[in-house]
């Protein structure tokens with residue numbers, strides 16, 4: 001594909017940084033466990049949180065953006081229990097720290113979601129009853145009402161944090177309530193589970209293709225620095241994913257993707273959109289309308305992998321490539 005991102009340059013945006021590595025499970029079950037949440041300060045007003053594999057194999061990424069008037073948290077992870085997964089206390093501490101640096105009365109927190117699947121919304125109850133807090137619902141209707149979308153193909157709507165404006169638009173296909181969030185400060189375009197270095201589960205192909213086309217168009221007309229998804233499931237080795245359910249992922253692919261990576265996805269879709277099944281590509285694996293049985297067999301692969309991990313039998317090359325078998329269709 002030639003006529004494509006990059007769009008306007010994102011190079012003039014203020015710099016941020018990523019950690020050398022994210023927590024990705026301990027090398028042995030006997031080893032010291034990861035903390036339940038990794039908190040990474042990308043820049044003084046932008047935090048990326050990763051849930052531990054010890055809390056859930058899903059190990060999703062959460063995003064916390066601060067503006068002058070309010071902060072917004074995208075996604076709440078897999079667990080309502082604050083003792084197992086201390087999200088509320090972590091976010092409260094970050095908000096308090098922000099307010100020490102930027103004193104302000106009546107500072108609001110909005111809790112929203114990249115989409116409504118349970119590994120992204122289950123921490124919501126931790127925020128119930130929190131003062132000055134709005135929690136966005138998980139259905140498409142609630143999300144559209146909150147952000148003011150006229151429908152599933154609505155164009156971007158601004159959401160103001162105070163001196164920091166987000167552009168948000170619906171990208172259904174993985175989930176009916178999926179949204180993309182563009183932050184002009186960092187140049188991040190959050191794509192949730194619609195695009196990430198891992199397994200892309202497409203439940204409504206027609207909507208998903210249209211959403212990817214709109215993401216491409218958006219990236220051609222806005223300075224996007226990185227596509228930021230909700231999980232990492234690929235290894236650094238092209239085409240190799242860690243199995244579903246893996247509790248240890250050494251040698252993970254970086255979380256952030258260059259905006260150009262939208263193009264292989266768009267091309268992949270044009271070749272396999274009408275073929276149900278599992279389709280492997282360098283940086284993602286497309287699950288086109290696969291059923292529960294296939295997912296269960298993928299889980300079996302994960303259980304075998306975890307058994308080898310528990311017994312200390314994952315050799316270094318094996319861990320990098322994650323035991324594989326031909327994909328079932």
Ligand SMILES: [Zn+2]
Nearest residue numbers: 117119193230
């Ligand atoms: Zn997810």
